[in-house]
Amino acid sequence: MNKFRIGFGFDVHSFASDRPLWLGGIQIMHEKGLLGHSDADVLIHALCDALLGAAGLRDIGFHFPDTSEEFKNIDSKILLKRTMDLLRANSYELGNADITVCAEKPRLSSHIPHIQICLADVMHVDSEDISIKATTSEKMGYVGREEGIAVYASVLIYRKE
Numbered sequence: 001m002n003k004f005r006i007g008f009g010f011d012v013h014s015f016a017s018d019r020p021l022w023l024g025g026i027q028i029m030h031e032k033g034l035l036g037h038s039d040a041d042v043l044i045h046a047l048c049d050a051l052l053g054a055a056g057l058r059d060i061g062f063h064f065p066d067t068s069e070e071f072k073n074i075d076s077k078i079l080l081k082r083t084m085d086l087l088r089a090n091s092y093e094l095g096n097a098d099i100t101v102c103a104e105k106p107r108l109s110s111h112i113p114h115i116q117i118c119l120a121d122v123m124h125v126d127s128e129d130i131s132i133k134a135t136t137s138e139k140m141g142y143v144g145r146e147e148g149i150a151v152y153a154s155v156l157i158y159r160k161e
């Protein structure tokens with residue numbers, strides 16, 4: 001088996017007016033939050049899917065089904081921690097993660113250092129190994145109409161000897 005493996009994850013959640021906005025493990029002040037069975041942290045979900053995919057361990061819905069009461073309104077940081085536990089149980093460690101958040105609003109650049117620190121803490125990795133980038137979709141499509149947030153995540157993991 002290869003020592004290095006890459007993974008890719010994608011997730012999208014729609015906005016709802018009566019929800020807090022959780023993104024990358026932190027709460028961000030905004031007039032809308034994201035709708036979902038869990039806290040709807042779309043960034044963490046995309047990251048978990050990338051990690052699981054890299055390790056060949058299916059996807060987030062397989063491990064944490066949205067039909068389960070256990071995961072209703074759950075803090076997605078718990079899902080991320082459990083995902084890292086699963087990887088480490090399979091002798092994998094994170095190389096780096098590169099994450100792109102597509103959102104028309106809110107502006108994220110001032111939040112990025114906090115998200116990096118938060119995720120690094122949950123994952124027990126260096127914050128320099130987690131890159132977060134923010135972009136808009138130039139007012140086109142569902143992101144452009146501010147109907148939701150989409151996140152793409154790439155990761156590299158490696159097998160520890």
Ligand SMILES: [Zn+2]
Binds near residue numbers: 012013040041042046
């Ligand atoms: Zn999700």
